[in-house]
Amino acid sequence: MLARTLEDAGLSTILVTMxxxxxxxxxxxxxLAVEFPFGQTLGxxxxxAQQMRVLRQxxxxxxxxxxxxEIVHSSESWPQPLEEAQKLWQPRQPSPIIAELGPHIREIxxxxxxxxxx
Amino acid sequence: xxxxxxxxxxxxxxxxxxxTEREPELPIxxxxxxxxVEECIFGLVTSGGLYHSGSEPPFDIERERKEPTWGDxxxxxxxxxxxxxxxxxxxxxxxQEMVLEDINVxxxxxxxxxxxxxxxxxxxxxxxxxxxxxxxxxxxxxAWREVYGPHVADRLLSEGVQCVLLTxx
Numbered sequence: 001m002l003a004r005t006l007e008d009a010g011l012s013t014i015l016v017t018m019x020x021x022x023x024x025x026x027x028x029x030x031x032l033a034v035e036f037p038f039g040q041t042l043g044x045x046x047x048x049a050q051q052m053r054v055l056r057q058x059x060x061x062x063x064x065x066x067x068x069x070e071i072v073h074s075s076e077s078w079p080q081p082l083e084e085a086q087k088l089w090q091p092r093q094p095s096p097i098i099a100e101l102g103p104h105i106r107e108i109x110x111x112x113x114x115x116x117x118x
Numbered sequence: 119x120x121x122x123x124x125x126x127x128x129x130x131x132x133x134x135x136x137x138t139e140r141e142p143e144l145p146i147x148x149x150x151x152x153x154x155v156e157e158c159i160f161g162l163v164t165s166g167g168l169y170h171s172g173s174e175p176p177f178d179i180e181r182e183r184k185e186p187t188w189g190d191x192x193x194x195x196x197x198x199x200x201x202x203x204x205x206x207x208x209x210x211x212x213x214q215e216m217v218l219e220d221i222n223v224x225x226x227x228x229x230x231x232x233x234x235x236x237x238x239x240x241x242x243x244x245x246x247x248x249x250x251x252x253x254x255x256x257x258x259x260x261a262w263r264e265v266y267g268p269h270v271a272d273r274l275l276s277e278g279v280q281c282v283l284l285t286x287x
Contacts, residue, residue: 001259001262001263001267002163002165002249002262002267002270002284003282003284004146004147004263005262005263005267005268005271006163006267006270006271006274006282006284007147007148007149008147008271009268009271009272009275010149010271010275011149011161011271011274011275011279011280011281011282012149012150012151012152012158012280012281012282013149013281013282013283013284014281014282014283014284015284015285015286016283016284016285016286017286018121018123018126019123019286020120020121020123021123021124021135021136022123022135024142025138025140025141025142026140026142027142027143027144027146028146029146029147029148029149033120033121033123034121035121035122035125036126037126037216038126038211038212038287039166039212039213039216039217039223039224039287040216040217040223041166041223041224041285041286041287042222042223042224042226042229042285043223044223045216045219045220045222045223046219046220048222048228048229048232051222051223051226051229052229052232052233055226055229055230055233055283056238058283059155059233059238059239062151062155062158062281063151063154063155068145068146068147068148069142069146073119073120073121074121075119082125082126085126086126086128088213088216089126089212089213089216090212090213091210091211091212091213091214092213093210095186095210095211095252096182096183096186096210097186097187097252097255098131099186100186100187101186101255105130105131105134106130108134109130109133109134109137112137113137116137116139
């Protein structure tokens with residue numbers, strides 16, 4: 001959303017995200033997709049080499065992208081075992097909205113699917 | 119291999135997201151790069167809930183705790199010559215300690231300075247801007263779009279910025 005607003009104002013933007021799913025649905029001008037745990041957008045902590053590779057890929061996209069909505073998928077990998085990484089990025093306490101919606105989430109999903117099917 | 123957006127998400131949240139019907143509003147905005155990146159001044163914008171302790175308050179997570187469907191839409195300003203240890207985070211949706219271990223994973227001030235020194239980019243703006251990514255449920259980005267986003271855009275343009283790196287969480 002912010003990328004669109006800034007681009008609209010005359011700035012050339014590059015977004016790095018774990019969720020190219022949303023970037024596509026929102027219509028982000030230029031995106032680098034990374035398969036990293038949430039919160040670790042540019043790579044592992046204290047891994048300057050990896051952070052730099054991600055940033056240089058951003059510079060490449062800014063230079064070469066020639067159509068709005070461009071999404072480039074990074075081949076950078078995350079070395080931690082999946083289950084460990086899945087747990088580590090999450091807050092110790094569920095966020096307030098998850099705590100509130102959690103018990104109802106299956107119900108909301110069913111309702112949404114029913115509406116989409118109609 | 120394309121990036122799997124759902125790899126690190128709990129299964130139920132992934133299912134929740136996948137059920138979202140949404141099409142991008144067209145046309146997608148586009149500002150061509152005005153000059154080679156080596157000559158561009160870069161701005162940094164994150165939605166990681168970062169703030170500069172001592173000069174600005176945290177995001178209003180106390181209100182979010184009381185009103186879980188509300189998210190703070192305002193932004194914080196972080197000088198890019200800051201001591202990184204003075205940066206804090208107020209974001210209830212991620213493990214804050216993981217980010218504080220190395221702020222560069224969200225706000226790559228050290229890396230950008232290195233790129234400036236190597237003459238791979240033209241410069242780094244005087245200030246970075248930080249938002250808090252959770253914009254309520256159902257998500258409502260209208261305050262970002264109409265008020266705070268344009269405000270930050272004006273400030274970046276007045277600092278002579280051409281390119282912006284956005285780092286959500």
